[in-house]
Amino acid sequence: MRHRVTLLFVAATLTGLAAATVSGLPARAQKIVDPKTVAPEFREAAEKRQAEQFKLIECNNAAKVAKIQKRDMAQYVAACFDK
DSSP: OHHHHHHHHHHHHHHHHHHHHHHOSOTTOOOOOOGGGSOGGGHHHHHHHHHHHHHHHHHHHHHHHTTOOHHHHHHHHHHHHHO
16 A cells, blocks of 8 residues: 555656646746835835846856856856846
8 A cells, every 4th residue: 555655656746747847847936026016115125136036037048158067057147146
């Protein structure tokens, strides 16, 4: 019985991973913050977060264009983000 439950869990996990991979979308992507949908008292922080997210996306795209290896990606993006 225990073995069967483990097999079902593994099958469900692999099915979920396959579905996430086939869809082409990142499994845990953060949404871009929209300051218009945030309460007025948090709007300034939301605008700052949105600017950070756009800068991070820009740095990641620059790393892809420069064909940076995955092992060096964090260092490259951090340096780009600090500019």
